[in-house]
Amino acid sequence: MGVIRWILGKIILVVESLTQPKSPQLNAAQKQAMDTLAQQVTLYQFAACPFCVKVRQASRKLGLPLQTKDAKRNMDARKELEQGGGRIKVPCLRIQQANGEARWMYESDDIIAYLNKQATPIIEK
Incomplete structure (x- = not known):
């Protein structure tokens, strides 16, 4: 079962890299506003989780x-998520x-x- 999950995980990551949406063209003020928003949120994820990929793709599109933070491989991130x-369920967005x-x-x-x-x-500004 572990081998199958590993293979599926690699396939998911390859598909994600091949289907990355283009980010919108943002001016300096928009980029700064996006950076400010990005500082307020953190995505706890597993790299090959299809639902996490869905969220990452949506953020790229925006x-x-x-x-x-990878809650599968990073035990500190895993503890933060649980506490x-x-x-321990992903994806999870921490909003400050x-x-x-x-x-x-x-x-x-x-x-x-x-x-x-x-x-x-x-984006609409």
């Missing part, structure tokens, strides 16, 4: 440089709120909807 989010607290969001569709909601006004 031109949002997401910081990622902060309450469970203005009040200093973190909000943990699971489910790829919810994460993508949140990123779209935050980034679309920046």
Whole structure:
């Protein structure tokens, strides 16, 4: 079973690299706003998880440089995810709120909807 997962993981990563969407052309102010947004969020992921790939592709399409942490290989990231989010499930977006607290969001569709909601006004400026 481990060999099959390894092979599928490699296939997923190859497909991701071959199908990367183009980022939008952003002006300096838009890039700065995207960088500010990117500093507020961190994606906890497994590299070959198809749902994590879906989120990474959506962030690329928006031109949002997401910081990622591999909760499979990085034990510190795994502990952060479990302690902060309450469970080891990926993808999970950690959102640093203005009040200093973190909000943990699971489910790829919810994460993508949140990123779209935050980034679309920046792109449309």
